[in-house]
Amino acid sequence: MFKALVQAYARFKGDELFLPTAHKWRVPTWVIELDENNRYFIKGPYGREDHAPLPAPDRQRSGKVAGGNLKPKLLFDDPRYTLGLNFGGDKNSEVDLMHTGYLNLISSAADSTKEPLLAKVAYLLQSSLVNELKRDFISKRKTELEARAKERSRRGRKGWEVIFSELWGESKGELITFSFKGAYLVRLPAVQRFWAEHLKDELVIARSQCSICGEENDIVRLIPGEVTIQGQNCQITSFNERAFDSFGKRQTPNASICFECATKAVDTLRYLLNPRSRHSYNVVGDKDATSSLGRITAIFWISQSIKVEPSELNMSDFNFDTLEDFLGRITASEPPPAIRATLETIKRSLKAPYKPTPLTAQTDFHLMLVAANNRRFVLRDHISQPVSLILEQVERWLQASEIVDYFGHQRVPSLITLTKALAYRPGSRKHNLNPTHARTLYRTAYTGTSPSYGVLAKALSNFKNPKLFELADSHDGKLSESRQTAQLMLWGLASVIKLWIAYRKGEKGMEQLEERRGSVPYLLGRLLAWLERIQWEASGRTLERTIAQTHFGIASYAPALAFGQLLKSATIAHLPKLKKSHDNKQAGFAVNAEKELGRIASSIGKLPKTLTLEEQAEFALGFYHQRADFRAKTRERKEAEAEVGHE
Ligand SMILES: [Zn+2]
Numbered sequence: 001m002f003k004a005l006v007q008a009y010a011r012f013k014g015d016e017l018f019l020p021t022a023h024k025w026r027v028p029t030w031v032i033e034l035d036e037n038n039r040y041f042i043k044g045p046y047g048r049e050d051h052a053p054l055p056a057p058d059r060q061r062s063g064k065v066a067g068g069n070l071k072p073k074l075l076f077d078d079p080r081y082t083l084g085l086n087f088g089g090d091k092n093s094e095v096d097l098m099h100t101g102y103l104n105l106i107s108s109a110a111d112s113t114k115e116p117l118l119a120k121v122a123y124l125l126q127s128s129l130v131n132e133l134k135r136d137f138i139s140k141r142k143t144e145l146e147a148r149a150k151e152r153s154r155r156g157r158k159g160w161e162v163i164f165s166e167l168w169g170e171s172k173g174e175l176i177t178f179s180f181k182g183a184y185l186v187r188l189p190a191v192q193r194f195w196a197e198h199l200k201d202e203l204v205i206a207r208s209q210c211s212i213c214g215e216e217n218d219i220v221r222l223i224p225g226e227v228t229i230q231g232q233n234c235q236i237t238s239f240n241e242r243a244f245d246s247f248g249k250r251q252t253p254n255a256s257i258c259f260e261c262a263t264k265a266v267d268t269l270r271y272l273l274n275p276r277s278r279h280s281y282n283v284v285g286d287k288d289a290t291s292s293l294g295r296i297t298a299i300f301w302i303s304q305s306i307k308v309e310p311s312e313l314n315m316s317d318f319n320f321d322t323l324e325d326f327l328g329r330i331t332a333s334e335p336p337p338a339i340r341a342t343l344e345t346i347k348r349s350l351k352a353p354y355k356p357t358p359l360t361a362q363t364d365f366h367l368m369l370v371a372a373n374n375r376r377f378v379l380r381d382h383i384s385q386p387v388s389l390i391l392e393q394v395e396r397w398l399q400a401s402e403i404v405d406y407f408g409h410q411r412v413p414s415l416i417t418l419t420k421a422l423a424y425r426p427g428s429r430k431h432n433l434n435p436t437h438a439r440t441l442y443r444t445a446y447t448g449t450s451p452s453y454g455v456l457a458k459a460l461s462n463f464k465n466p467k468l469f470e471l472a473d474s475h476d477g478k479l480s481e482s483r484q485t486a487q488l489m490l491w492g493l494a495s496v497i498k499l500w501i502a503y504r505k506g507e508k509g510m511e512q513l514e515e516r517r518g519s520v521p522y523l524l525g526r527l528l529a530w531l532e533r534i535q536w537e538a539s540g541r542t543l544e545r546t547i548a549q550t551h552f553g554i555a556s557y558a559p560a561l562a563f564g565q566l567l568k569s570a571t572i573a574h575l576p577k578l579k580k581s582h583d584n585k586q587a588g589f590a591v592n593a594e595k596e597l598g599r600i601a602s603s604i605g606k607l608p609k610t611l612t613l614e615e616q617a618e619f620a621l622g623f624y625h626q627r628a629d630f631r632a633k634t635r636e637r638k639e640a641e642a643e644v645g646h647e
Pocket of ligand 1: 212
């Protein structure tokens with residue numbers, strides 16, 4: 001993984017969103033603007049809405065401030081470091097130390113870069129001018145906070161003085177930076193280079209061979225910098241996939257890595273995680289997951305840029321910007337069936353001799369699944385494959401996962417839907433995710449590996465949850481949100497079961513009801529759906545709970561035990577009752593249903609005692625397909641009736 005990121009550095013470093021080494025996007029609260037005559041103007045306070053983020057020098061800062069532990073940030077730090085101002089909460093002696101450290105850093109940056117603007121800042125902060133600057137800063141802050149406190153006090157019950165003192169204490173985290181006639185000093189290349197070199201001196205422990213570039217180089221003691229995942233700032237302690245097993249708690253020893261490789265990898269990772277670069281998305285975000293361990297972010301990229309016009313390939317019809325975007329996001333979206341034709345065009349065009357960038361065997365697509373756990377970076381998986389192979393796999397995936405939804409429309413669910421379906425708890429909005437399942441599904445989609453038995457077992461156990469059908473079939477208006485979720489999750493689970501069969505057994509089809517499919521478990525599933533429908537009609541469509549809700553689990557596991565009684569009630573009670581009905585539609589239905597029941601039952605023959613896990617998968621699909629088919633037919637009939645009505 002480390003190597004892949006270092007290699008990707010060359011491709012992305014020129015992008016305007018790519019940060020210089022050891023920098024982070026930050027919005028300054030205050031900008032001290034200088035001019036030729038050593039005059040200054042304090043501009044601010046700014047927030048996200050009124051100031052664009054700047055590349056701010058960044059570093060780890062932890063532990064108690066002491067002579068040996070001073071970690072100022074160059075030209076981008078808070079009032080304690082920048083001006084030596086104590087807003088409370090710190091000892092004066094500590095703030096003095098912070099400010100001294102900051103001044104020393106500016107001086108040494110000015111010396112080493114010979115940058116006259118840095119010398120200007122150093123002069124301002126070390127001459128007598130600084131006292132005036134501090135006074136101005138404090139009074140500007142005071143005026144601004146007073147106004148804010150009075151405003152809040154008018155709306156609340158607290159006195160403005162109380163609010164003011166709270167705000168005053170909070171202001172120690174505000175960031176101050178410098179500009180000269182509108183140009184920010186942190187943007188100067190010499191300043192950025194100095195910062196990287198400065199950090200390097202602190203981090204390097206030895207000279208040895210780097211395991212990534214193979215050069216005799218300066219080896220770092222820890223990986224510099226943090227990355228932001230789902231709003232959490234995470235320290236990278238390890239790039240090992242093993243970190244997953246230890247949940248990132250144990251510090252796994254890294255191989256020797258040089259400063260250059262380490263920073264290239266982190267800088268690239270930050271770029272890819274920046275939402276504006278469109279190289280990542282949340283598979284399961286914090287709004288969906290019960291625990292931080294369940295949150296997963298996917299990052300993707302191609303090792304070299306491939307120029308393919310989206311419009312030429314109809315990709316823009318589906319909102320994909322580039323081939324890279326297409327490969328990364330196709331599994332995360334729910335594309336209409338027409339996407340298959342586009343995929344074919346892409347494959348053909350990449351093979352064509354005139355293509356602008358030749359696809360070589362080395363053009364790899366990369367996908368990483370990452371998470372943040374207790375402010376630590378956790379790598380769940382890293383998949384890398386040649387683009388040509390990925391295209392084949394994605395096509396296979398779309399085929400394998402496509403299935404009718406709850407209402408009988410044939411569609412492809414997204415990997416996000418499938419991941420959530422496996423973690424679904426009916427009635428709860430949060431999902432209890434097992435990251436291994438998400439990982440397995442991504443592996444299947446992008447590498448063609450068959451999904452594990454664990455995934456099937458989980459899908460079936462969720463499918464058997466009576467609460468799932470209860471919610472999906474509910475007519476209660478108050479439950480509409482839960483109902484929609486349950487219907488979506490049911491579709492997702494059916495898709496997982498279907499794709500499991502497709503990959504394990506190499507079977508095609510099964511997108512919708514297959515009336516000719518002779519598999520006994522599949523027929524049994526259909527039989528249960530018919531029995532449920534018959535019972536439902538016979539009850540006058542008023543049942544609280546259907547037999548699917550009460551009997552699905554046992555019927556899919558021990559058919560002989562469950563079906564005897566169910567068949568008896570249908571043939572002795574429900575069907576005769578329906579046939580006697582004065583409603584012609586009901587009587588007609590009963591005749592058809594009896595025929596269908598007989599046909600299915602005779603194809604089944606003797607009822608099996610138990611079904612294996614794989615057979616239960618067939619059972620679930622038979623049941624699901626048959627129900628979706630009922631809904632599709634009802635819809636078609638209603639549409640036809642509506643047409644007639646309009647004529
Ligand atoms: Zn190296």
